[in-house]
Amino acid sequence: MRRALAMGTAAVASVAGMITAPAASAATSACSIQPYGLIGDYWRSLGGEDSIIDCPTGVEYSIPNRNGRRQNFEDGQIAWSPDQGGRMIVAAYAAKVNGRRAVVFRWGPSTPFTYDYWKISVRTSDGSLNRTGNVDNQPSSHGKFVVYPAAAGVKVSFTVMGCDDLRLNPCRQGWTLWVSATSN
DSSP states (O other): OOOOOOOTTSEEEEOOOOOOOOOOOOOOSSSSSOOOHHHHHHHHHTTGGGSTTOSBSSOOEEOTTSSSEEEEETTEEEEEOGGGOTTOEEEEEEEEETTEEEEEEEEEOOTTOOOSEEEEEEEETTSSOEEEEEEOSSOSSOEEEEEEOSSTTOEEEEEEEEEOOTTTOOOTTOOOOOEEEEOO
16 A cells, blocks of 8 residues: 655645757747746746746756756746656746645656656754655656645745655665755
């Protein structure tokens, strides 16, 4: 039997969500920095300058001692984490979900890898949540996870790892890059 991630005092919901990367569109002038590559493709799939994550606050950057790149946006972060799949994107952004303050975490696609379940690690800046647990109600190559912070201004950070066979716990590709967003 698989276990769901118990998140203590923070209310949490998990909902499946596909992450796709459409062809790059022409740059717009509303954002002074234009994301490119897979991060840019994902940002444009969210709506670009009109997206929930808004404009970039800086250029994408490498992570020391890790494969991949991350970029900060006004309302979150997007990272490319190729060790978990050549097109693997992880993103975190502040949003209203069902009328409630939330931080949304999305990941995928993990192609060519597929998984039986996911391990998600979540941390908050106020210390109300610092947990790692298993989530098995997501598709085998992508997913979405929502955290409902109790207050505005709480930074929520996420990472995910795909795993097979709960009894043996093999999680061969390791953790993605961390991404975070601050609740509005």
